[in-house]
Amino acid sequence: MPVPSLSILDLHASIGDKPILKGLTLEIPKGEVHAIMGKNGSGKSTLAKIMAGHPDYTVTSGDVLLDGESILGMEPDVRARLGLFLAFQYPMEIPGVTIANFIRAALQSRLPEGEDIDAIDYYENLYKKMDLLSMSRSFTSRSVNEGFSGGEKKRCEILQMAMLQPSYAVLDETDSGLDIDALKIVSAGVNSLRGPNIGMLVITHYQRLLDYIVPDKVHVMSEGRIILSGEKDLALKLEAEGYDWVEKEYQAA
Amino acid sequence: MSTETKPQIDIDRSAGDFRYEMDYAYDAGVGLTEATIDYISDVKGDPDWVRAFRKEGYRKFLEKPMPTNWATKDLDNIVFENIRYYLAQGQQASRSWDDVPAEMKETFERLGIPEQERKFLAGVEAQFDSEAAYSNIKAAVGEQGVIFVGSTDGLKEHPELFKKWFGKVIPSGDNKFSALNSAVFSGGSFIYVPPGVKVKHPLQAYFRINAQNFGQFERTLIIADEGAEVTYMEGCTAPKFETATLHSAVVELVAMKGAKIQYITVQNWSSNVFNLVTKRGLAHEDAEIKWIDCNIGSRLTMKYPGVVMKGKGARGEVVSIALAGDGQHQDTGAKMIHAADNTTSNIISKSISLGTGRSTYRGMVHVPKHLKGCKNNTECDALLINSHSRTDTYPAISVRGQGNAVQHEASVSQISSEQIFYMQQRGLSEAAAMSLAVNGFVNDLVQQFPMEYSVELKRLIDLEMEGSVG
Numbered sequence A: 001m002p003v004p005s006l007s008i009l010d011l012h013a014s015i016g017d018k019p020i021l022k023g024l025t026l027e028i029p030k031g032e033v034h035a036i037m038g039k040n041g042s043g044k045s046t047l048a049k050i051m052a053g054h055p056d057y058t059v060t061s062g063d064v065l066l067d068g069e070s071i072l073g074m075e076p077d078v079r080a081r082l083g084l085f086l087a088f089q090y091p092m093e094i095p096g097v098t099i100a101n102f103i104r105a106a107l108q109s110r111l112p113e114g115e116d117i118d119a120i121d122y123y124e125n126l127y128k129k130m131d132l133l134s135m136s137r138s139f140t141s142r143s144v145n146e147g148f149s150g151g152e153k154k155r156c157e158i159l160q161m162a163m164l165q166p167s168y169a170v171l172d173e174t175d176s177g178l179d180i181d182a183l184k185i186v187s188a189g190v191n192s193l194r195g196p197n198i199g200m201l202v203i204t205h206y207q208r209l210l211d212y213i214v215p216d217k218v219h220v221m222s223e224g225r226i227i228l229s230g231e232k233d234l235a236l237k238l239e240a241e242g243y244d245w246v247e248k249e250y251q252a253a
Numbered sequence B: 001m002s003t004e005t006k007p008q009i010d011i012d013r014s015a016g017d018f019r020y021e022m023d024y025a026y027d028a029g030v031g032l033t034e035a036t037i038d039y040i041s042d043v044k045g046d047p048d049w050v051r052a053f054r055k056e057g058y059r060k061f062l063e064k065p066m067p068t069n070w071a072t073k074d075l076d077n078i079v080f081e082n083i084r085y086y087l088a089q090g091q092q093a094s095r096s097w098d099d100v101p102a103e104m105k106e107t108f109e110r111l112g113i114p115e116q117e118r119k120f121l122a123g124v125e126a127q128f129d130s131e132a133a134y135s136n137i138k139a140a141v142g143e144q145g146v147i148f149v150g151s152t153d154g155l156k157e158h159p160e161l162f163k164k165w166f167g168k169v170i171p172s173g174d175n176k177f178s179a180l181n182s183a184v185f186s187g188g189s190f191i192y193v194p195p196g197v198k199v200k201h202p203l204q205a206y207f208r209i210n211a212q213n214f215g216q217f218e219r220t221l222i223i224a225d226e227g228a229e230v231t232y233m234e235g236c237t238a239p240k241f242e243t244a245t246l247h248s249a250v251v252e253l254v255a256m257k258g259a260k261i262q263y264i265t266v267q268n269w270s271s272n273v274f275n276l277v278t279k280r281g282l283a284h285e286d287a288e289i290k291w292i293d294c295n296i297g298s299r300l301t302m303k304y305p306g307v308v309m310k311g312k313g314a315r316g317e318v319v320s321i322a323l324a325g326d327g328q329h330q331d332t333g334a335k336m337i338h339a340a341d342n343t344t345s346n347i348i349s350k351s352i353s354l355g356t357g358r359s360t361y362r363g364m365v366h367v368p369k370h371l372k373g374c375k376n377n378t379e380c381d382a383l384l385i386n387s388h389s390r391t392d393t394y395p396a397i398s399v400r401g402q403g404n405a406v407q408h409e410a411s412v413s414q415i416s417s418e419q420i421f422y423m424q425q426r427g428l429s430e431a432a433a434m435s436l437a438v439n440g441f442v443n444d445l446v447q448q449f450p451m452e453y454s455v456e457l458k459r460l461i462d463l464e465m466e467g468s469v470g
Ligand SMILES: Nc1ncnc2c1ncn2[C@@H]1O[C@H](COP(=O)(O)OP(=O)(O)O)[C@@H](O)[C@H]1O
Pocket: A015, A018, A020, A038, A039, A040, A041, A042, A043, A044, A045, A046, A047, A056
């Protein structure tokens, strides 16, 4: 059996009749961290949402395989329970639903009918993960993302990821809205989750994040395609020289 | 107890949807005439004044127009001639479940009533169609002088107390349906709590409709004497029928000086029930009356619990949750009548409309000009689950005079597809995501319910959501 991976094969997708992904191919082997960099509007969030099964987008051709199995026909929750996690660029507010109850419901959804989460173990685990992300205990009783600062929302996404232990995680601009201290804490949280049992795709348009979450590979995205892939120092070069040269080289080729 | 399903029962997924074939010993037949009323009075052995009260109610029922000038035209679909107004087995309300007729006992066991009684209730009354099948109060509570019996026993055994307040908070001619109830009432509870007695655990009544084409008209009167405190809870269910069923209760509460009454309803009527209920409390000086009202199910519910704050410093509160599923209409609200200085009222209403379901809030707050130091707070929030849903708010707030304060807030919100997607991305099915969001919407109100009821409420919301999403 080949190395398990999350792989995107020549993916074309549109919203309405506007094509956004135009033949995107990418493979994230389990155990690796890949980064996607690209200008605003290049289609990064669209890619993330399509993988997660957002109903607004239409896949016109291509495929997304999770450990060899196509997930495109599946409901978003089925993909999630299969091990795919998306840390949202803009996490939604769920008024009246506490973080503790939300994460508990998410864990519960992974159990067979009739089986229940053990409350004591659950809170022990939750508090441990919160400590890791320097989150105050009082957070558990706040409604999901309601009235959170940008940084708190991002921390809360990583908390959920830590609790749900996905096999593949897509982190969409987890660095945006974070000051340098928060960035360090969130990155440390993400790094602590790295390991052979998870593949990560980190989306960003600043290389700053990649100083803290050091990727195994860097991909450059432009207009719905990956136009260049390289090692981690590619991020530094992009930071120093911008994206234009990549696009020119791509067009020339 | 035997749990095997008997052949004459048909059961469905929802907990309340089953029924038993019954041979009723007493059946007032179909339709309503003066003879129907005499039949009921004869069977029940009513004293003369009650018979006269019924006839008076009947006359007013005939006189009063349907409230369709302001309410829904669906009311015109009630065919009074097709309804059966009294059905009973001639049972005396038993004090032991062992003496309850088998079908009735099984019904309540399936609804979990005896179990709840053992766990957390101070007393239970269980009504099957027109009459109570079971009525009992814990010995310790009875020894404090608390009376908890059916309305028939109440008027026979405690005529002085009963007569003094019966029909005084809600006159029979208050509206067409209170008049109808006055004509044919049967069942319901009579509660008296002596001065200073604080009943620790709730008293509960459960109203069960078993028969088709039937009208249930219970009548409840609760009196908390000076400084007394009591919590009463009612639950209700009916099986699903093809034909319309009518539930039209009258509930009167009297809180004497410094008394506190909390009245909690969790109704889960099947979608063929017209639920047209009049509920009002009279709060004397420094007394407090709180209605906690949760309306799930029914074809049409019209219910506006009210408090008349008659004594200085009295407080009235209505906390209500309404869930209008596909094809249902929840027309609910509150009435707050300030009739003394320094009285305070609070209304919090949350409604959820699903599919073609429709929620209407009607509020009435009245503070006359001569009063001082009165306050009202009204909050009503509506949640729409999809674009077919409809919600209307009709607040009628008349606050006059100086130094009276009123505050009113209303909101309408929707669960967005982005919220659902977010929750689904965490592994929740679409239905579970909906349930969670709806539970979140009502969460702050649900906290006010006793634990056992909030669990039940959550379960009912989950069931509704499951049904609403493919
Ligand atoms: N819901 C939508 N409706 C119309 N256009 C959209 C929608 N979502 C994204 N787009 C368009 O798709 C392109 C890619 O957007 P996005 O994936 O958010 O880019 P990125 O995350 O790289 O900034 C942009 O041109 C954006 O305007």
